[in-house]
Amino acid sequence: MANPVPSACCVVLAVVVVVYAQRHSQQDSHIQYERVGADVTMKCGSMDWDAAVTWTANGTDIDDSHLNGSYLILKKVDLTQSGQYSCYEGSSWHLKYQTYLRVGVPPKEPVLMCRSNNYPKGFYCSWHLPSPTYIPNSFNISVIHGTREMVCEKDIFPKNRCHIRYLQLFSTVKYKVTLTVTNALGKNSTTLTFDEFAIVKPDPPESVVAKPVPNNPRRLEVSWQNPSSWPDPESFPLKFFLRYRPLILDQWQHVELSDGTSHTITDAYAGKEYIIQVAAKDNDIGTWSDWSVAVHATPWTEEPKQLTTEVQITGETLTQHKHPALRGPGYG
Amino acid sequence: MDFRAGDSWGIFAFLCAALCNLPTVPALNGTEELGAGQSIQKTYDLTRYLEHQLRTLAGTYLNYLGPPFNEPDFNPPRLARAERVPSATVDLDLWRGLTDNARLAANYRAYSRLLKYLRGLDGQVGTVELRHRLGHFCSSLQGLVLSIAGVMSSLGYPLPPPDPRPSGTPAAPNDFLKKMDDFWLLKELQTWLWRSAKDFNRLKKKVPPAVVTLRIEARGL
Numbered sequence: 001m002a003n004p005v006p007s008a009c010c011v012v013l014a015v016v017v018v019v020y021a022q023r024h025s026q027q028d029s030h031i032q033y034e035r036v037g038a039d040v041t042m043k044c045g046s047m048d049w050d051a052a053v054t055w056t057a058n059g060t061d062i063d064d065s066h067l068n069g070s071y072l073i074l075k076k077v078d079l080t081q082s083g084q085y086s087c088y089e090g091s092s093w094h095l096k097y098q099t100y101l102r103v104g105v106p107p108k109e110p111v112l113m114c115r116s117n118n119y120p121k122g123f124y125c126s127w128h129l130p131s132p133t134y135i136p137n138s139f140n141i142s143v144i145h146g147t148r149e150m151v152c153e154k155d156i157f158p159k160n161r162c163h164i165r166y167l168q169l170f171s172t173v174k175y176k177v178t179l180t181v182t183n184a185l186g187k188n189s190t191t192l193t194f195d196e197f198a199i200v201k202p203d204p205p206e207s208v209v210a211k212p213v214p215n216n217p218r219r220l221e222v223s224w225q226n227p228s229s230w231p232d233p234e235s236f237p238l239k240f241f242l243r244y245r246p247l248i249l250d251q252w253q254h255v256e257l258s259d260g261t262s263h264t265i266t267d268a269y270a271g272k273e274y275i276i277q278v279a280a281k282d283n284d285i286g287t288w289s290d291w292s293v294a295v296h297a298t299p300w301t302e303e304p305k306q307l308t309t310e311v312q313i314t315g316e317t318l319t320q321h322k323h324p325a326l327r328g329p330g331y332g
Numbered sequence: 333m334d335f336r337a338g339d340s341w342g343i344f345a346f347l348c349a350a351l352c353n354l355p356t357v358p359a360l361n362g363t364e365e366l367g368a369g370q371s372i373q374k375t376y377d378l379t380r381y382l383e384h385q386l387r388t389l390a391g392t393y394l395n396y397l398g399p400p401f402n403e404p405d406f407n408p409p410r411l412a413r414a415e416r417v418p419s420a421t422v423d424l425d426l427w428r429g430l431t432d433n434a435r436l437a438a439n440y441r442a443y444s445r446l447l448k449y450l451r452g453l454d455g456q457v458g459t460v461e462l463r464h465r466l467g468h469f470c471s472s473l474q475g476l477v478l479s480i481a482g483v484m485s486s487l488g489y490p491l492p493p494p495d496p497r498p499s500g501t502p503a504a505p506n507d508f509l510k511k512m513d514d515f516w517l518l519k520e521l522q523t524w525l526w527r528s529a530k531d532f533n534r535l536k537k538k539v540p541p542a543v544v545t546l547r548i549e550a551r552g553l
Contacts, residue, residue, distance in 0.1 A: 120424055146409065146410060147409065166424060167423070167424075168421050168422065168423055168424070169421070169422060169423075169424050169427055169527075170420040170421050170422060170427075170523050170524075170526065170527040170530075171421045171523070172410075172419065172420070172421060172516070172519045172520055172522075172523045173407075173410060174407045176407065193405050193407055197526055234537060235428070235530065235533060235534050235537075236530065236533070237533060283529070283533070284380065284383075284526065284529040284530070284533075285526055285529075
């Protein structure tokens with residue numbers, strides 16, 4: 001049988017170490033959250049009011065005028081006063097208390113948006129705060145459909161986004177999404193209520209390509225693809241909206257296309273560079289997507305022919321010079 | 333050896349004969365095939381037209397019912413009572429897996445019943461304008477029911493039997509619940525019209541080859 005005395009000593013030693021560490025760490029890990037404009041009073045741990053202490057802010061000594069006995073008074077704090085505050089016993093310079101002050105504001109009403117870009121699979125919601133709070137916030141989202149509470153799975157990226165899969169399609173009951181944002185100084189929330197059909201908005205079309213058509217100075221051939229996030233274009237077809245204009249004009253021309261992923265523009269101005277964009281929408285429900293990335297194209301123009309000019313040199317015979325035309329103004 | 337070779341030649345000859353006959357088969361029934369496809373397109377167009385009409389009708393009717401029914405965020409719980417109206421809501425995989433027959437039959441049954449209830453509304457509503465709109469909508473909705481019936485018969489599907497339940501519904505115990513019934517009727521109608529657009533989209537893509545196969549099978553080739 002092992003000797004119990006050395007093991008008992010180990011246990012006692014371990015307990016002493018833990019208690020000592022805890023007492024010391026209590027001084028280090030303290031965080032304090034305060035509102036902008038508030039008056040803050042910090043006590044130097046367990047020291048008496050009339051003890052002689054020195055306070056520092058981020059290592060810099062604080063003037064005695066801010067002290068009331070051993071308490072530190074900060075009036076109407078602002079964001080610049082966030083930092084580490086430490087309190088040292090007067091003569092021994094022992095660290096008696098330490099806290100990290102974070103000055104911030106309670107959250108304003110958050111901005112919430114929900115959208116189905118992958119109908120009929122489901123939808124996602126994303127949110128943000130209209131202005132910063134300067135302190136950590138936590139978000140909680142709840143989705144209620146009739147009597148059922150659904151789980152919105154948080155996305156890893158981007159943050160502040162979650163997604164839900166539809167269990168049923170063609171629902172008559174609205175979805176109610178509530179987002180609550182909480183921090184150490186307060187909380188706020190916002191709610192969205194919507195029908196399944198109202199939030200359908202595809203992503204813009206992809207791989208938009210515009211090409212000139214050989215021997216056709218007024219045509220441009222445009223083609224694109226369904227957005228890759230749209231899962232089932234066969235059963236849920238998309239329709240498209242094309243807009244185009246020459247760079248030199250402000251007015252767009254529009255074409256709506258109920259099927260197909262290509263279109264030929266036949267009224268382009270010859271020789272002018274065009275800017276072209278496409279948007280998508282479910283054939284029957286929801287709203288138009290954002291415009292696709294813009295593509296540029298210029299209709300086909302004829303190769304400039306070789307020009308011949310006659311140059312008369314005084315007193316001598318006519319000479320013919322051939323100039324390749326339209327090289328540029330600097331051509332001599 | 334010889335037997336097998338002869339057999340394959342026989343099959344080959346048979347296939348040739350069948351293939352030669354194929355062009356004539358669709359041609360003979362060409363109008364019917366085109367008929368089904370065109371009917372489906374017409375039915376699809378009708379659902380879109382009705383959905384558009386319903387927006388105006390529902391707006392007027394809900395205003396007539398008054399608050400809270402005409403508030404955009406009004407989101408009441410579904411009472412058991414409201415289940416008398418056929419629901420468009422369906423599990424996604426189930427909806428995808430519906431046969432053409434089942435898909436059409438569901439639409440036919442739904443609109444037949446919705447039409448009955450809408451007609452029941454007719455005599456009770458307040459303004460002349462509202463009665464006029466309702467009447468017009470009911471006529472269009474009847475057109476939709478007939479159109480669906482046309483598609484079903486051109487594809488050889490039997491029409492679902494008429495609903496044995498009485499057309500009159502148990503009277504609502506009070507005025508508020510009566511209005512709730514009306515609210516859900518309009519909601520369900522709106523949802524069905526959204527769903528039908530998707531149903532007929534699927535049918536548009538699937539039907540023509542099925543028609544050709546049906547005809548060949550019928551001829552025992």
